[in-house]
Amino acid sequence: MEVLRVKVWRGAEQGAFQSFEVPRQASQTVLDVITHIQRHLDASLAYRFACRVGMCGSCAMTVNGVARWTCRTHVDTVVKDGALEVAPLGQLPVIRDLVTDMAPFFDKWARARGRFRGTRSRHDEFARIAPQDADRRQADAGIECIGCGVCYASCDLVAWNPDYLGPAALNRAWTLVCDARDGAQAERLSAVGGDAGCHACHTQMGCSERCPKKISPTAGIAGLKRALARAVLKGAL
Ligand code: FES
Numbered sequence: 001m002e003v004l005r006v007k008v009w010r011g012a013e014q015g016a017f018q019s020f021e022v023p024r025q026a027s028q029t030v031l032d033v034i035t036h037i038q039r040h041l042d043a044s045l046a047y048r049f050a051c052r053v054g055m056c057g058s059c060a061m062t063v064n065g066v067a068r069w070t071c072r073t074h075v076d077t078v079v080k081d082g083a084l085e086v087a088p089l090g091q092l093p094v095i096r097d098l099v100t101d102m103a104p105f106f107d108k109w110a111r112a113r114g115r116f117r118g119t120r121s122r123h124d125e126f127a128r129i130a131p132q133d134a135d136r137r138q139a140d141a142g143i144e145c146i147g148c149g150v151c152y153a154s155c156d157l158v159a160w161n162p163d164y165l166g167p168a169a170l171n172r173a174w175t176l177v178c179d180a181r182d183g184a185q186a187e188r189l190s191a192v193g194g195d196a197g198c199h200a201c202h203t204q205m206g207c208s209e210r211c212p213k214k215i216s217p218t219a220g221i222a223g224l225k226r227a228l229a230r231a232v233l234k235g236a237l
Pocket of ligand 1: 049050051052053054055056057058059060069070071072
């Protein structure tokens with residue numbers, strides 16, 4: 001039986017890799033490998049997943065040095081010389097083993113005013129925004145984010161400036177800036193315009209390259225820069 005040599009991070013910020021041997025199987029994902037270890041070799045291994053089909057965003061880890069969603073990453077595409085190294089997602093505190101604390105990541109969504117604020121009541125008519133509306137199409141391009149944190153872990157700017165809001169929070173803000181129904185636009189643009197906001201992005205595009213949903217946060221961040229410039233020129237900020 002063919003065997004995969006797997007090193008898995010154990011511990012918290014301080015820890016070490018532990019080695020396991022896992023049977024290779026056809027169409028095996030990295031999450032399948034980690035699940036095999038937890039169910040058959042060491043039940044104390046901590047990791048996180050939910051949907052297993054690329055929807056919930058909870059299974060992201062660092063696989064052979066690269067941030068990935070593990071439930072949709074086939075071993076065949078990432079294995080090197082019959083070996084895998086699996087570590088927690090980077091640039092976030094490690095709680096235990098492969099589980100990171102996502103609070104700093106989602107706190108930045110809140111700082112970027114990533115929450116829809118409607119302006120209508122239940123008594124008003126529904127807002128009608130045509131599918132071909134230009135703003136709606138820009139929002140649609142970024143709306144499928146699953147909050148996995150892969151872009152955040154892949155961003156050099158987050159590494160250099162831990163206060164930087166990061167690609168996911170800024171992408172979320174951009175989808176709302178493009179939403180004509182939202183009533184918090186000036187507040188949101190102010191929130192994403194500081195030193196730790198969209199102007200900190202150096203367009204290195206690590207986020208866009210790595211996003212498993214093929215979203216381009218870089219494009220959204222460029223849109224925020226344009227929207228901010230327009231708002232300042234109009235005297236709206
Ligand atoms: S387990 Fe839900 S995205 Fe991977």
